[in-house]
Amino acid sequence: MSDPARERAVSSRSNAMIYLDHHATTPVDSRVVDIVTRAMLDDYGNANGVENLHGERAASIVDRSKASVASLLRSDPADVHFTSGSTEAIELALSHAIASGKAPLRVGLSTVEHKAVIDYVLRAEGLGLCTKVWLPVNDEAMLDWTAFETALHSGLDLVCVMAANNEVGTTYPITEVAAASHLFGAKILVDATQAVGRMEIDTEGDNLDYVVVSAHKVYGPKGIGALISRHFEPSHLTGLRGAHQATPNVPGIAGMGRAFEIMEMEGDEESRRLALLRDLLLRRLQALVPGLVVNGSEKDRLPHNLHVSAPGAPNDIVLLRLRGQVSVSTGSACNSGAQEPSHVLRAMGLDAARIESSLRMGLGRSTSNDDVKIAATLIADAIADVRSSLSGESYA
Incomplete structure (x- = not known):
């Protein structure tokens, strides 16, 4: 050559x-680095300790970042729950769906979902907490709609369909998937990790029950993500996590908020x-x-x-x-x-x-x-x- x-x-x-x-x-993004650095050096208070001004400033950063994430995803800031990334958000969403639903939860998931979704569902099924129903795709990774409707008719409690595939890039008609799922009484979990800022995600308009995102896919820092859900409350989960509120990762949260602001603008x-x-x-x-x-x-x-x-x-x-x-x-x-x-x-x-x-x-x-x-x-x-x-x- x-x-x-x-x-x-x-x-x-x-x-x-x-x-x-x-x-x-x-x-x-360098603009994200600037705000992360500021949060580390200047606004270093504990966002849980709002009895002093340093904590109050840190808490204000968390609130502003929630608003930025919510704006891009068209959701309520109160529904934004920060996590260490998409994997934790997926696990929290599935744990919540299982804990708040009838056992065993009937989960329909596409065969091309992220391994974090698939592995969690398989583990939960092994423990008798859920039963899985595979939702097949065609040779372009598009959802087989006939098989999807058949699965809904058979009875599902939760549908897991990502907004866009993380390998081949195929995007999915989330609005239609959510409408069909809700028609049959099923909630929906949308992994929007690759899609956020690159295709429309309307959390409230489409009545999406759980949406998962991560900062490091949109020029933000690693180690920070979010679960967006009007249903989710940490207190609903039982086990060894306890009721204590973890110290927020304020620099990461600040960076995620800024990264989402930039994605919304550009x-x-x-x-x-x-x-x-x-x-x-x-x-x-x-x-x-x-x-x-x-x-x-x-x-x-x-x-x-x-x-x-x-x-x-x-x-x-x-x-x-x-x-x-x-x-x-x-x-x-x-x-x-x-x-x-x-x-x-x-x-x-x-x-x-x-x-x-x-x-x-x-x-x-x-x-x-x-x-x-x-x-x-x-x-x-x-x-x-x-x-x-x-x-x-x-x-x-």
Whole structure:
């Protein structure tokens, strides 16, 4: 694949890595860093200790951040409950649904839900606290609506359908899913971790019972997320957690609030820009990589997501070729190190060749036109090298 112009472009980035793994995490926005630093150095009071001015100021930061999160998600600030991230929020939501519902809770969950949802439901089922009903998807990871309606008719208490898939980027008609669920008396849990700020989430308008979000997917700090629910009260949960109120992570909460403010102001424009760059990346890869296929829906997809397969080029070897040049991934960061194939791609019914050669790319706020052009060349070269070294087979 020798091309002098391409070689010059690649060499110009020889000392800089291109980051295309924004689904795993995002770099913290400098505007967020400023407010986190201020909360750590100036507003360092305990937000639970409002009997003094330092605590009162910290509590005020928490309240303002609740309002920012609620504004983007169209909810009541009183319904925003901060957590350590999406995983804790998911576990709290499911624990609450089980504790406040009739036992065993009948839970319907799509086969492509995040592993945090699936693993919790399987553990709860093993303890006799719930029974699961799988909601299948098609080969684009879209919900099988006929099977979903059949499951609702059979009787469900809780439906778990994410707003957007964290691997292939397919988005879901949450408004319609919520309406159908409520019609049959089921509550709904929406994992909006990847979708928030990138597609509309109307918590109150759609009467969403539980919504889960995280700051580090939208240029905020790690270790802070939220459960948005009008139903949730920590006192409803029993066990060893106790009734004591944990000390709020004020710097993290402040950063999350600011990150959500920025997404509300700039998210639409950013999504339009990234969708154009994503399409440019796809066109370049299609031109350079014979046999490339797109996974997930090309119509109903997150604007910054591209998930492809290049049969004949195992993704683990491709990633080794790209190490230090372009950061992409094979799937969910939460499954890192797992040797088993993606449960999402298996649920979609993809064949082994597509699964083992799949790559997930997530564009972000700092991604430029040049990044996309150079990354496409580097990725294409890596795939060609792997194909050639393994078999010598031509994919032209």
